[in-house]
Amino acid sequence: MTPDPFFFVGAAICALSLVVCVVAAATKTYPGDAAIVSVAAVELFLVAYGIGAAIRQAGGEALRGEPWEFWGYLATALILPVVAFWWAVLDKTRWSNAVLAAVPLTIFVMLFRMEQIWDGAPLS
Template identity: 80%
Template sequence: MSVDPFFLVGTVLCALSLILCVAAVITKTYPGDAAIVSVAVVELFLVVFGIAAGIRQAGGEPVRGEVWEFWGYLATALILPIVAFWWAIADKTRWSNAVLGAVPLTIFVMLFRMEQIWNGAPFS
C-alpha cells in the first residue's frame, strides 16, 4: 500500500496547527491570529484535497472502500474548522484555543481514515 502525498502534507499541516494551538493554550492567551490562521490553513488544505479527490475519482481512479463514506468524512472535516473558528470568535478565552487544537487532531484521524478508504485498509 502506497501512502498518498496529500495524506503526508495533511499530516504535517495538522501537526503544525496542533503545536500552535497547544502553545496558545499553555500560554493562556485568547485565540490569537496564529491559532486561527493555522486552522484556516488546514481548512484550505481540505478544500484542495477535496478538489483533487474529485478530479482523481472523475479520472477513473477507484476508491477501494465505500465512496459515500469517503465523501462523508471529507464533508464533516470541512465543517469542523468553520465551527471552531466561530467558537473562537464568540468565546475569547484560552479554552477556545483548546477547541481550535482539537480540530487538527480530529482532522488528522479523519485523513487517516480517508486514506484507508481510498487505498484500502490493511487492518480492517
C-alpha cells in the same frame, strides 16, 4: 497501504497547526491570530484535498472503499474548522484555543481513515 503525498502534506499541516494551537492555549487567555490562521490552513488544505480527490475520481481512479463513507468524512472534516473558528470568535477564553487544538488532531485521524478508504485498507 501506501499513503499518497496528499496524506503527508495534510499530516504536516495538521501537526504544525496542533503545535501552534497548543502553544497558544498554554500561553494566552484568548485565541490569537496564529491559532486561527493555522486552523484556516487546515481548512484550505481540506478544500484542496477535496478538489484533488474529485479530480482523481473523475479521472477514473476508483475508491476501494465505500464512496459515501469517504465523501462523508470529507464533508464532516470541512465543517469542523469552520465551527471551531466561530467558537474562537464568539468565546474569547483559553478554552477556545483548546477547541482550535482539537481540530487538527481530529482532522489528522479523519485523513488517516480517508486514506484507508481510498486504498481499501482494512481497519487496524
